[in-house]
Amino acid sequence: MTTVPLITDDGPPTVAAVFADIRATRGADYVNNFWRGLAIDPTQLAEVWDAAKRTMAPGALDPLTKELIYIAVSTANSCAYCVHSHTASARAKGMTDAQHAELLAVIALAARTNHLATALQVPVDPVFNRTEQP
Amino acid sequence: MTTVPLITDDGPPTVAAVFADIRATRGADYVNNFWRGLAIDPTQLAEVWDAAKRTMAPGALDPLTKELIYIAVSTANSCAYCVHSHTASARAKGMTDAQHAELLAVIALAARTNHLATALQVPVDPVFNRTEQP
Amino acid sequence: MTTVPLITDDGPPTVAAVFADIRATRGADYVNNFWRGLAIDPTQLAEVWDAAKRTMAPGALDPLTKELIYIAVSTANSCAYCVHSHTASARAKGMTDAQHAELLAVIALAARTNHLATALQVPVDPVFNRTEQP
Amino acid sequence: MTTVPLITDDGPPTVAAVFADIRATRGADYVNNFWRGLAIDPTQLAEVWDAAKRTMAPGALDPLTKELIYIAVSTANSCAYCVHSHTASARAKGMTDAQHAELLAVIALAARTNHLATALQVPVDPVFNRTEQP
Amino acid sequence: MTTVPLITDDGPPTVAAVFADIRATRGADYVNNFWRGLAIDPTQLAEVWDAAKRTMAPGALDPLTKELIYIAVSTANSCAYCVHSHTASARAKGMTDAQHAELLAVIALAARTNHLATALQVPVDPVFNRTEQP
Amino acid sequence: MTTVPLITDDGPPTVAAVFADIRATRGADYVNNFWRGLAIDPTQLAEVWDAAKRTMAPGALDPLTKELIYIAVSTANSCAYCVHSHTASARAKGMTDAQHAELLAVIALAARTNHLATALQVPVDPVFNRTEQP
Numbered sequence: 001m002t003t004v005p006l007i008t009d010d011g012p013p014t015v016a017a018v019f020a021d022i023r024a025t026r027g028a029d030y031v032n033n034f035w036r037g038l039a040i041d042p043t044q045l046a047e048v049w050d051a052a053k054r055t056m057a058p059g060a061l062d063p064l065t066k067e068l069i070y071i072a073v074s075t076a077n078s079c080a081y082c083v084h085s086h087t088a089s090a091r092a093k094g095m096t097d098a099q100h101a102e103l104l105a106v107i108a109l110a111a112r113t114n115h116l117a118t119a120l121q122v123p124v125d126p127v128f129n130r131t132e133q134p
Numbered sequence: 135m136t137t138v139p140l141i142t143d144d145g146p147p148t149v150a151a152v153f154a155d156i157r158a159t160r161g162a163d164y165v166n167n168f169w170r171g172l173a174i175d176p177t178q179l180a181e182v183w184d185a186a187k188r189t190m191a192p193g194a195l196d197p198l199t200k201e202l203i204y205i206a207v208s209t210a211n212s213c214a215y216c217v218h219s220h221t222a223s224a225r226a227k228g229m230t231d232a233q234h235a236e237l238l239a240v241i242a243l244a245a246r247t248n249h250l251a252t253a254l255q256v257p258v259d260p261v262f263n264r265t266e267q268p
Numbered sequence: 269m270t271t272v273p274l275i276t277d278d279g280p281p282t283v284a285a286v287f288a289d290i291r292a293t294r295g296a297d298y299v300n301n302f303w304r305g306l307a308i309d310p311t312q313l314a315e316v317w318d319a320a321k322r323t324m325a326p327g328a329l330d331p332l333t334k335e336l337i338y339i340a341v342s343t344a345n346s347c348a349y350c351v352h353s354h355t356a357s358a359r360a361k362g363m364t365d366a367q368h369a370e371l372l373a374v375i376a377l378a379a380r381t382n383h384l385a386t387a388l389q390v391p392v393d394p395v396f397n398r399t400e401q402p
Numbered sequence: 403m404t405t406v407p408l409i410t411d412d413g414p415p416t417v418a419a420v421f422a423d424i425r426a427t428r429g430a431d432y433v434n435n436f437w438r439g440l441a442i443d444p445t446q447l448a449e450v451w452d453a454a455k456r457t458m459a460p461g462a463l464d465p466l467t468k469e470l471i472y473i474a475v476s477t478a479n480s481c482a483y484c485v486h487s488h489t490a491s492a493r494a495k496g497m498t499d500a501q502h503a504e505l506l507a508v509i510a511l512a513a514r515t516n517h518l519a520t521a522l523q524v525p526v527d528p529v530f531n532r533t534e535q536p
Numbered sequence: 537m538t539t540v541p542l543i544t545d546d547g548p549p550t551v552a553a554v555f556a557d558i559r560a561t562r563g564a565d566y567v568n569n570f571w572r573g574l575a576i577d578p579t580q581l582a583e584v585w586d587a588a589k590r591t592m593a594p595g596a597l598d599p600l601t602k603e604l605i606y607i608a609v610s611t612a613n614s615c616a617y618c619v620h621s622h623t624a625s626a627r628a629k630g631m632t633d634a635q636h637a638e639l640l641a642v643i644a645l646a647a648r649t650n651h652l653a654t655a656l657q658v659p660v661d662p663v664f665n666r667t668e669q670p
Numbered sequence: 671m672t673t674v675p676l677i678t679d680d681g682p683p684t685v686a687a688v689f690a691d692i693r694a695t696r697g698a699d700y701v702n703n704f705w706r707g708l709a710i711d712p713t714q715l716a717e718v719w720d721a722a723k724r725t726m727a728p729g730a731l732d733p734l735t736k737e738l739i740y741i742a743v744s745t746a747n748s749c750a751y752c753v754h755s756h757t758a759s760a761r762a763k764g765m766t767d768a769q770h771a772e773l774l775a776v777i778a779l780a781a782r783t784n785h786l787a788t789a790l791q792v793p794v795d796p797v798f799n800r801t802e803q804p
Binding site for chain 3: 672704725730731782784786788793794
């Protein structure tokens with residue numbers, strides 16, 4: 001079930017161009033439902049795909065580390081679709097079972113202490129401050 | 135301001151023992167407010183510290199990667215204290231300015247697509263499924 | 269699957285009265301599952317339906333704008349049911365495809381900057397303060 | 403800092419009436435900032451105070467249990483103000499230090515398993531279903 | 537659909553031991569999917585089960601109160617699986633329909649005021665502070 | 671307190687160019703802290719500012735409606751900074767006190783029903799589905 005129609009390969013040319021780039025970038029024919037839903041707005045489809053391609057490319061962080069961070073955010077935001085799709089992406093980029101297990105352990109630890117810190121409402125220690133000046 | 139008193143170094147011996155281990159593990163005298171607040175329950179203090187020490191140690195993922203994941207979860211959970219303390223930890227473990235900037239970009243991209251996927255309510259693609267059997 | 273039974277049209281009279289008002293207000297026979305689940309508590313059913321009817325009526329904001337706000341909150345709270353039902357309501361109140369696409373773009377932008385602001389932990393600028401006095 | 407002015411005791415009569423009822427119900431002169439901020443909208447002020455008074459009164463659950471549930475929701479929603487004010491309310495209704503410590507432990511456990519369940523995306527077991535029929 | 541395989545009763549001995557303890561503790565043969573998913577990491581499975589058993593046992597709070605708190609956190613974190621499984625647990629521990637209805641009312645009230653307090657951004661009243669000293 | 675330094679007007683030329691455009695676009699000299707914090711990464715600063723300028727411009731939705739949606743998302747995501755800054759923006763774009771009060775009422779209603787729907791776990795009604803086919 002969706003709140004929008006899913007756009008097929010017979011959509012407008014701007015959509016088809018993004019779908020083609022998704023296929024070329026991934027070296028795979030399958031275009032997943034997120035992009036087909038987002039394609040109701042060809043401008044946003046192109047922008048988000050472009051941002052995703054650039055942001056997830058190798059840089060100061062490697063692509064697998066970026067996928068782990070992505071799964072972490074998606075889990076805390078309770079986005080089922082995103083947890084599924086980025087766990088699959090992380091596996092495709094080499095995430096081992098042991099790395100997956102550790103990722104889950106860190107996410108669970110962070111969630112536990114996040115809630116404890118929020119319930120305690122302890123003040124941020126001044127030593128953590130990085131402000132120099134406005 | 136806090137919802138609990140912050141326990142000083144003059145607390146009960148079980149608390150003092152955890153504080154001593156925090157100092158020894160970190161090679162630093164400073165014990166931050168989170169642990170002082172959590173110390174109202176010495177049992178939970180000991181358990182959380184123990185879990186944190188084990189979970190954040192080197193394993194299939196390196197300690198810095200784990201801190202980046204921790205910041206990501208804390209950001210999505212909107213835990214101000216945790217964002218501050220783990221950004222400081224990540225820096226202490228070598229996070230560069232360029233890595234910090236990329237971390238923020240990945241978190242921001244994930245938040246953006248998390249909300250889009252939730253608003254679109256697209257179905258999870260069967261290809262992402264890992265279930266073998268119950 | 270649900271955590272409560274869904275109440276049919278053969279429920280208690282107080283429930284039947286709310287269901288009748290839902291039908292009359294909407295000019296439609298269909299009563300959606302949310303109200304059937306909430307009907308396990310006829311008092312809360314009546315209160316929430318009453319609040320919804322009053323709050324979503326025309327006022328300083330028009331009904332469609334209110335539905336857009338509702339979708340925005342439901343998305344950020346990751347409530348799949350609510351995103352579906354209020355997207356349908358917004359369409360019934362005239363939301364165009366172009367408006368839907370812009371709504372998604374604003375939600376996605378806000379999510380992106382929300383996470384950035386939380387990760388940066390920048391202090392609120394005093395110029396934003398509205399407090400006059402306690 | 404606030405996004406609205408805080409209304410003093412010299413506000414409109416409908417606001418003064420709610421403030422008087424808050425004082426009478428609690429047997430205390432102090433009216434906390436939440437109600438002073440909410441008072442920018444006298445109608446909503448009256449409705450929320452009325453709902454709070456009725457919902458938090460003794461019923462099938464006792465008032466202290468209700469405050470613990472309130473703190474739990476407020477923590478997960480990351481509402482600093484609410485965590486502070488309802489921890490104070492719980493204490494005023496008899497919450498002991500031991501109960502507070504156990505509350506924090508349950509909240510932390512739930513957060514930990516919430517994130518694990520979301521990351522695992524395991525299907526809900528049919529045995530948990532309560533639906534009888536629509 | 538899951539992001540991990542679900543481990544059967546034919547898994548490794550350390551998993552089988554936890555499954556046996558789950559069965560013995562609950563006096564029931566059924567092991568629900570959460571534990572089967574978590575079993576991809578036998579160490580974390582054992583730790584989380586152990587923490588759950590200890591934390592949810594009778595103490596300063598009774599087991600049913602703890603389940604209500606658990607449902608509250610799971611709802612605010614939007615964890616569908618957890619809401620289902622802990623509503624079932626609460627019923628198994630004696631939650632009546634009236635108590636369930638009041639639980640929902642408190643959760644809904646807290647969510648409403650949480651969002652109002654966050655939107656108003658009123659400052660925490662100093663009277664709620666419990667800090668004695670660091 | 672921040673996790674990054676706040677960049678002054680003496681930052682690198684690419685930052686200065688964005689700050690100049692913020693000033694020109696708004697017709698005001700003040701550059702708020704969010705942009706000064708984000709400026710640690712000139713590329714992301716430029717992209718987010720550009721996205722914000724385009725997304726918040728008049729289109730199928732008017733600029734004030736967009737600010738209301740922004741406040742709604744920021745509230746549900748518990749981003750204090752964003753709630754403050756976008757409430758100020760909405761006022762600058764003409765939000766009246768009556769509109770602000772109604773916005774808060776809709777946000778509070780949505781939060782209340784979001785949590786109820788999540789706690790009830792009622793299935794999405796097939797009538798809300800928009801999928802045509804992939």
